Every structure is written in C-alpha cells, then in structure tokens.
Amino acid sequence: MLRKQSSELPDHLHDRYELVYIHQGEGIFFIDQTWYEKKPGDLFVIPGNTIHHSLPRDDNPIVSSALFFAPALLSMKSADHSYNSLLCFEYARRKRSYRIELPESLKAITEHTLLQIQQELTERKSGYQEAVKLISCQYLLQINRYTESIRVQKDLPAASVGPYWMKEILHQIDEHPEQEASLSRLAERANVSAAHFSRVFRQLTTMNVTQYVNAKRIIRAKELLLMTDDSILEISERCGYETPTHFYRVFKALTGITPNKYRQTQTQVKTH
Structure with a gap:
C-alpha cells in the first residue's frame, strides 16, 4: 500500500516492511537506535x-511517500537462491543503517515508480494488484543493486542528534530489554535527573520509557515465538514480564492479537 502525506505512518509495532521516500521538507527520523536528518531524495x-x-x-514540514507491504508478498527468490527481493531490508537490519541517499538517477526512478503504483491503486484495472507487485519488485531490484554497489563504502555517520548518554541507554535497552528499566534507574545510569531524562527521552523518541521498553520486549517476544518452541510463560519471563x-495484555495492545494467535498465523504464512 502507498501513502503520500505530510506526516509519517501512525505508530504501530507491525510486521510490514516499509519504504519511505522524502519529497520535500526537513525533520528527524528516529529508527531503532539512531536519529537521521531527513532531506529530499532520502x-x-x-x-x-x-x-x-x-x-x-x-x-518546513515533511512530504513523503510510504510503500508498506507484508514481506511474503514481495519476497521473490531466484531459481538458484542467489537473489531475494528483500536484500536491502536484510542489509539494513544487519548493519542497522536504514537510510539510502539516492543519486539523481534513482530519485527519478523512485518518483516515477511511486506514481505508477499510485495510478494502479487508484484506477484498479484488471490485474492491478499483480501490476503493483511487479512494479515494486522491479524497483527493489534497482535499490538492491545500488545497495550492493555501495556496500564497500563506509557507512555515513548518523545525524548528530541527542546526547551521548541517550544513545548508550538505548543501546543497553536494545541488548537487554528484559532487564528492569525504570525511569529512576535509567536516569541514574545516565547521571542526569529523572525529570531531565524523561523530557529528553520523550523529545527524541516520541515515547516514554515504559512504552519504548515494552516495544523492544514485544519485538523480542515475536522473534522467540517464531524461532523457538518455548511456551508463552517461558517467553514472557525471558522478555522481562x-x-x-x-505479557498478554501488552502484546495484544501493541500488535492487535494474542501471542498464541501471532505464532499460529505466522507459522501458517511460512508453510504456504
């Protein structure tokens, strides 16, 4: 699905993959543990x-287009398994580097692709869903090839946003989301007052500490539900609940379904 808007998609912890292209405006994008300065062409x-x-x-508000989809929809592999349409996403997750600064040629291709997809979704002619998939996979091929070409280059530094202690705290939460992470304890680790910590944390992540820690815990829980045969009780304990x-209450609030239902539906997707 494609959206063009002056603000990003609503906050939600979902399994869908996203491509967000910046047409105009300025702002900061907080992704995982990093802040990026957004600019046209990113x-x-x-x-x-x-x-x-x-x-x-x-x-100078942002105008962006967002293409989001279930990964199974566009996960097209070659006959010899040497290529996967989602390579750029796998690389981004592995390197924790989520921004691609496009050259002029790819900016033009991106804007043309987004217009094509929007037209297909608007006109809804026969076969439009298949057309959207083909257009999207062709575009991902271009992005994957460009990503491959720049892998040998050093990653560009992220925007210099936020104090060093905040980045350290986010890293600690990411590594061990199951550990106690009360506001007072985190502020003590950062050697700042609880009030200052809370204010800066919300300003830079748009979330409070509890919301952020719960999101990280549920991300970990999703991985455990799919990658292990652990019981719900074991997973809830491993995630700090x-x-x-x-655990059930928080999981359903953030995902819309229960842990059992999530494991069941995702297993069915993998087997089809």
Missing part, C-alpha cells in the same frame, strides 16, 4: 518490527 528502508518515529519541523497476564 529513501528509508525499514524492516518489520523496527521502532521508528518522525520528528518533523513545523517551519512477571506474569503471563501482563
């Missing part, structure tokens, strides 16, 4: 279950 490659929020600037009831 393409953000965001795998599913990745925390991301837009921090726009009122004086004292009771399965609390």
Whole structure:
C-alpha cells in the first residue's frame, strides 16, 4: 500500500516492511537506535518490527511517500537462491543503517515508480494488484543493486542528534530489554535527573520509557515465538514480564492479537 502525506505512518509495532521516500521538507527520523536528518531524495528502508518515529519541523514540514507491504508478498527468490527481493531490508537490519541517499538517477526512478503504483491503486484495472507487485519488485531490484554497489563504502555517520548518554541507554535497552528499566534507574545510569531524562527521552523518541521498553520486549517476544518452541510463560519471563497476564495484555495492545494467535498465523504464512 502507498501513502503520500505530510506526516509519517501512525505508530504501530507491525510486521510490514516499509519504504519511505522524502519529497520535500526537513525533520528527524528516529529508527531503532539512531536519529537521521531527513532531506529530499532520502529513501528509508525499514524492516518489520523496527521502532521508528518522525520528528518533523513545523517551519518546513515533511512530504513523503510510504510503500508498506507484508514481506511474503514481495519476497521473490531466484531459481538458484542467489537473489531475494528483500536484500536491502536484510542489509539494513544487519548493519542497522536504514537510510539510502539516492543519486539523481534513482530519485527519478523512485518518483516515477511511486506514481505508477499510485495510478494502479487508484484506477484498479484488471490485474492491478499483480501490476503493483511487479512494479515494486522491479524497483527493489534497482535499490538492491545500488545497495550492493555501495556496500564497500563506509557507512555515513548518523545525524548528530541527542546526547551521548541517550544513545548508550538505548543501546543497553536494545541488548537487554528484559532487564528492569525504570525511569529512576535509567536516569541514574545516565547521571542526569529523572525529570531531565524523561523530557529528553520523550523529545527524541516520541515515547516514554515504559512504552519504548515494552516495544523492544514485544519485538523480542515475536522473534522467540517464531524461532523457538518455548511456551508463552517461558517467553514472557525471558522478555522481562512477571506474569503471563501482563505479557498478554501488552502484546495484544501493541500488535492487535494474542501471542498464541501471532505464532499460529505466522507459522501458517511460512508453510504456504
């Protein structure tokens, strides 16, 4: 699905993959543990279950297009398994580098592709869904080839946004989301007051500490539900929840379904 808007997609912890292209405006994009300065021509490659929020600037608001889809829809592999349409997403997740600064040639291709997809979705002619898939896969081929060509280059530094202690705290939460992460304890680790920590944390992530930690825990829970045969009780404990009831409540609030239903539906997707 494609959207063009002055703000990013609503906050939601979902499995869908996203491509976000910046047409105009300025702002900050918080993705995972990193802040990026957004500028026209940037393409953000965001795998599913990745925390991301837009921090726009009122004086020059962002206009962007977002293409989001279930990964199974476009995960086209070659006969010899040497190519996968989602390579750029896999690379972004592995390197934790989610921005591609497109050259002029790819900017033009991107804008043309988005117009083609929008036209197909608007006119809804016979076979339009298949057309959208083909157009999207062709575009991903271009992005994957460009990503391959720049892999030998050093990653560009992220925007210099936020204090060093904040980046350290986010890294600690990401590595061990199951550990206690109360506001007072995190502020003590950062050697700042709780009030200052809370204010800066919300300003730079658009979330409070509890919301952020829960999101990270549920991301970990999703991985465990799919990659292990652990019981719901075991997973809830491994993710830092004292009771399965609390785990169920938070999981459903962030994903819309229960842990059992998530494991069941995702297993069915993999087997088809």
